[in-house]
Amino acid sequence: MAPKDGTIENGCWRIEVDQLNKRLLGAAFTGSLGGFVFGYDLGALSSATQSLRSQFDLSPAAFGPTISFSIWGTVLGSLLAGRLADGVKRGHLIAGCSLLYAIAGIGTTLPTRPEWPIFLTMRFLCGMAIGGFTVGCPLYLSELAPVALRGRVVSLFQIQVGLGVVVAFSAGLIFTHFKPTGDTWRLCLGTGAIPAAVLCLLMLFQSRRESNVPIRLIPSSLSIARRTVRDKSPHHEPLFRRSNARPILLATSIAIFNQLSGVNILLLYMLDILTSAGIGFALGHRYTVLISCLGLAMTLLGMVYVDRWGRKPLLLIGCAGMAVCLLCLGLAIPHRFAPFLYLLILIVYNVFFAFSQGTVVWVYLSELFPPGIRGAGQGYGASVHWITNAVLVSIFPVIQHASSGDIFYFFALMMVLQIGVILRWYPETRGTSLGSLLGR
Numbered sequence: 001m002a003p004k005d006g007t008i009e010n011g012c013w014r015i016e017v018d019q020l021n022k023r024l025l026g027a028a029f030t031g032s033l034g035g036f037v038f039g040y041d042l043g044a045l046s047s048a049t050q051s052l053r054s055q056f057d058l059s060p061a062a063f064g065p066t067i068s069f070s071i072w073g074t075v076l077g078s079l080l081a082g083r084l085a086d087g088v089k090r091g092h093l094i095a096g097c098s099l100l101y102a103i104a105g106i107g108t109t110l111p112t113r114p115e116w117p118i119f120l121t122m123r124f125l126c127g128m129a130i131g132g133f134t135v136g137c138p139l140y141l142s143e144l145a146p147v148a149l150r151g152r153v154v155s156l157f158q159i160q161v162g163l164g165v166v167v168a169f170s171a172g173l174i175f176t177h178f179k180p181t182g183d184t185w186r187l188c189l190g191t192g193a194i195p196a197a198v199l200c201l202l203m204l205f206q207s208r209r210e211s212n213v214p215i216r217l218i219p220s221s222l223s224i225a226r227r228t229v230r231d232k233s234p235h236h237e238p239l240f241r242r243s244n245a246r247p248i249l250l251a252t253s254i255a256i257f258n259q260l261s262g263v264n265i266l267l268l269y270m271l272d273i274l275t276s277a278g279i280g281f282a283l284g285h286r287y288t289v290l291i292s293c294l295g296l297a298m299t300l301l302g303m304v305y306v307d308r309w310g311r312k313p314l315l316l317i318g319c320a321g322m323a324v325c326l327l328c329l330g331l332a333i334p335h336r337f338a339p340f341l342y343l344l345i346l347i348v349y350n351v352f353f354a355f356s357q358g359t360v361v362w363v364y365l366s367e368l369f370p371p372g373i374r375g376a377g378q379g380y381g382a383s384v385h386w387i388t389n390a391v392l393v394s395i396f397p398v399i400q401h402a403s404s405g406d407i408f409y410f411f412a413l414m415m416v417l418q419i420g421v422i423l424r425w426y427p428e429t430r431g432t433s434l435g436s437l438l439g440r
Contacts, residue, residue, distance in 0.1 A: 082379010
């Protein structure tokens, strides 16, 4: 029990409860900032698509691979981070990824020759850093959190993703207004180095504090402090073995279906879709800010309910809503509906995604694997997520050019299929210990 004076004693260290809670909240906030860099990169890339197309005179066949090149970097980054995560501190992994992104982000803006290959190289390195964030940050947050609040704490990562998208779209609108030239993409993508550099410094400072006083995030009402519980084992266990089949299959499923919702297609090519619907480029930029703000608000709402209702109910609600929206989008594009209807469909779609998949995916992945393989498992799930993402983003311009809106019928069908998969096979992880699937 805690002493009556409101302090906690454990051997040689003694900390005020209120001071401890502030420190814990600071750790959770810092650990989630990788999501902000991730979200800013997504929003900046979406804002820069048309500027990049004109800058490098890209055909549909070259445009998709150019946009997706950084996503292939995330595949490699998530695999490498998964191998490293079980052997190094999560904070050091996040700080290293931040430094890599800051350096590559600055390199993206430099007027080098040959310009296009250097651009692709820098974007690939940015992608590697983001892949590391999607492994390190959810693990870091899930290990800080108590069971009762784990969904909310890990969903801070997705909140930061949504916030980063909003800021990036807003910045893109400002850059387009004051500098409507082919160099807009440099400003959109290069400014991402700023939050990455800030995160690197904050994470190093946080890691130093944790080395002095290990801590664990807990509900303040409990007035209890505990030392951080780290997933350690005397040796690295192999991920791919029969006993791990269930969490591996679940991670594969949640990662693939997350991308088969079409979310990154609609995010990265949002401006292209809006302008093709007859909405002007400048007005389209304003609408991207509106859509991303509503998405962020719904992610916050999902954060409230993910530990009340559970992971499965949120996923089911989202899949049903997104399936209807994707079906409507497939009908709208070839029949040239009024531009307002495109906007309405995208708004409702993003509301359903943010409340469900956007809130749950990284929470669910961080909960599936047991100690000893949590880093490798998170890396595997993230890499499957990014491989699916990269393939879809690469081929979308060609498919859209050839068959207009048919791909959205496919995405709608995938959401209906996921409803059946969730009902039949997905376990509810709310209130369970990390990696407890093997014992159930």
